[in-house]
Amino acid sequence: MSAPLLEARGLAKAYGGVEAVRDVSFTLAPGEMLALIGPNGAGKSTLFAMLGGQLRPDAGRVLLQGRDITRVPASGRFALGVGRTFQVAATFPSLSVRENVQTALLSRAGELFRLMGRADRSHRAEADALLGHVGLAGAADRAAGELAYGDVKRLELALALGNAPRLLLMDEPTAGMARAERADLMRLARDIARDRAIGVLFTEHDMEAVFGHADRILVLDRGALIAEGPPDAVRRDPKVRAVYLGEEAGP
Numbered sequence: 001m002s003a004p005l006l007e008a009r010g011l012a013k014a015y016g017g018v019e020a021v022r023d024v025s026f027t028l029a030p031g032e033m034l035a036l037i038g039p040n041g042a043g044k045s046t047l048f049a050m051l052g053g054q055l056r057p058d059a060g061r062v063l064l065q066g067r068d069i070t071r072v073p074a075s076g077r078f079a080l081g082v083g084r085t086f087q088v089a090a091t092f093p094s095l096s097v098r099e100n101v102q103t104a105l106l107s108r109a110g111e112l113f114r115l116m117g118r119a120d121r122s123h124r125a126e127a128d129a130l131l132g133h134v135g136l137a138g139a140a141d142r143a144a145g146e147l148a149y150g151d152v153k154r155l156e157l158a159l160a161l162g163n164a165p166r167l168l169l170m171d172e173p174t175a176g177m178a179r180a181e182r183a184d185l186m187r188l189a190r191d192i193a194r195d196r197a198i199g200v201l202f203t204e205h206d207m208e209a210v211f212g213h214a215d216r217i218l219v220l221d222r223g224a225l226i227a228e229g230p231p232d233a234v235r236r237d238p239k240v241r242a243v244y245l246g247e248e249a250g251p
Ligand SMILES: Nc1ncnc2c1ncn2[C@@H]1O[C@H](COP(=O)(O)OP(=O)(O)OP(=O)(O)O)[C@@H](O)[C@H]1O
Pocket: 015, 018, 019, 020, 038, 039, 040, 041, 042, 043, 044, 045, 046, 047
């Protein structure tokens, strides 16, 4: 059997006396949408940062297609095909939508230093193809700063795809979006994950986005993984229900 796309083995991290993440293990397959949920303070951000390379675990391993990347920093993981989107979108507002994607493509190719005067020509066809994938073909010439928020999130997805990731880490992809836009973005991410065999791990507070669009869900509580499985099984799980009982965002 080939190695999973991503494997976490016994990850742990403590801040002083607070065990933020305790012995967490899971795998992620190519093309799979895996959600990471849990109440406030459960350890989601800490786990996410260990997978992205922003934080070194106290114990445990992170493997990408069987390769141990535990000690590889974020920049090195990016080069190995680990992409990331952020809660607050990172775009250049004064550049056009197309130029934003061209810039990401140039930076992948290590050509950023030659950017001046070239962005208008370089990687134009590839940028337009990516914008087509995320439904922004009609907005290519607009300044990124003029986009509606939902479209900024689509642009961010196009920027992440510019690096041809194998694994995409999405931190609260639908934060701040209207309900209808949220479903659209999640569908888009899911289609892209399947079409390109990209494994997607996302944290999310919006339970509709999670239970409607994840193939599988990991549930953290006080640093420990208390449940893992497809949405229906996780929704019925008594441990999960107990954790979310009385919480507004309960599944
Ligand atoms: N830099 C830090 N120093 C000390 N304690 C921290 C630090 N970061 C997180 N913690 C603690 O670690 C635990 C896990 O926090 P973490 O932010 O990973 O949870 P979370 O699930 O992402 O929470 P939220 O949903 O509120 O963002 C919490 O008890 C938190 O207070």
